[in-house]
Amino acid sequence: MxxxxxxxxxxxxxxxxxxxxxxxxxxxxxxxxxxxxxxxGTVTAHRVFNPPDTLYMKQETARLGKIDHQWVPMDAIAPVMARSVVAAEDANFCLHWGFDMGAIRAAIEDGGARGASTLSQQVVKNVYLWHGRSWLRKALEAAITPAVEAIWSKRRILEVYLNVAEFDEGIFGVEAAARHYFGVGPEALTDHQAARLAAILPAPKERSASRPGDFVRRRAAQIMDGAATIRRDGRAACFED
Structure with missing residues (x-):
């Protein structure tokens, strides 16, 4: 038994x-x-508290010895700067939920010759992930972007973008960029200056806002028109007071 x-x-x-x-x-x-x-939890915290220096900022600090970066709130940035960046990088920013499906379809039809990343995706990449092309990074970006869109306001997304974007070698954020190129604070940027800053994105190490070449001049003129258009047709309403 x-x-x-x-x-x-x-x-x-x-x-x-x-x-x-x-x-x-x-x-x-x-x-x-x-x-x-x-x-x-991290995304929710960053709805109120500013994110720390990004991984790329830390890499550039290690490479260059130091970087120029100072966080400024949205209220201290000229409204035309926000409109210029949206016009340049993501004209449908107020209309999508993190992914611009029309831009994605256009990029596919072009064979990947044009970019389709929204400002929301760029913020996720810059703040939480790393630079470079890989399926893992794109997958994580696609997973985190809806959370950022759901938890943050559009105004907060744009504020973070303007404070972490690279505008020249070692120059991060619109505050450092405005002083570096034009010797003024971000609140004093003119339409032309804001358009030129937006025009050097996303290749700031190859272009200059203070000594613009033909491409930057033409691009800045287009951005000025675009910024005025999105203000007029309401596509700036989601991030303006």
Whole structure:
């Protein structure tokens, strides 16, 4: 009788095979849940508190020795600067939920020759991820962007973008950029100056806002028209008071 009882208590071969699988699945789900909680908690905190220096800023600090960066609130930035960046980088910023499907379709039709990243996606990449092309980064960007759109206001997304964008080698944020190129604070930027700053994105190391070439001049003129258009047709309403 004792031998029979021990035989019944012993795990079957199937149980011994599936037990590690169940354990691995259980811990994988726990880790995914923990990662989601951490991401949502971090994004929620940054709705109020400014993010720390980005990974790219830290890399540039290590490479250059120092960078120029000072955070300024949206109220201390000339409204035309915000409109210029939206006109240049994401004209439908107020109309989408983080992904501009029309721009994505156009990029696919062009064979990837044009970019389709929204300002929201760029903020996620700059603040939470790393530069460079990889499927992992794009997947994480696609997962985090809806959370940022849901938790932050459009105005906050644009404020963070303007404070972390690179405008020249070692020059990060619109405050440093305005003083570096024009010797003024971001609140004093004119229409022309704001358009030129927006025109050097997304290749600030190859272009200059204070010594613009033909491309930057033409691009700045287009951006000035675009900034006036989105103000007139209401596509700036989501981030302006």
């Amino acid at each position: 004792a031998k029979t009882s021990k035989t019944k208590d012993r795990p079957s071969l199937a149980d011994r095979i599936t037990a590690p699988v169940h354990w691995l699945r259980r811990w994988t789900l726990r880790l995914i849940f923990l990662a989601v909680v951490i991401v949502l």
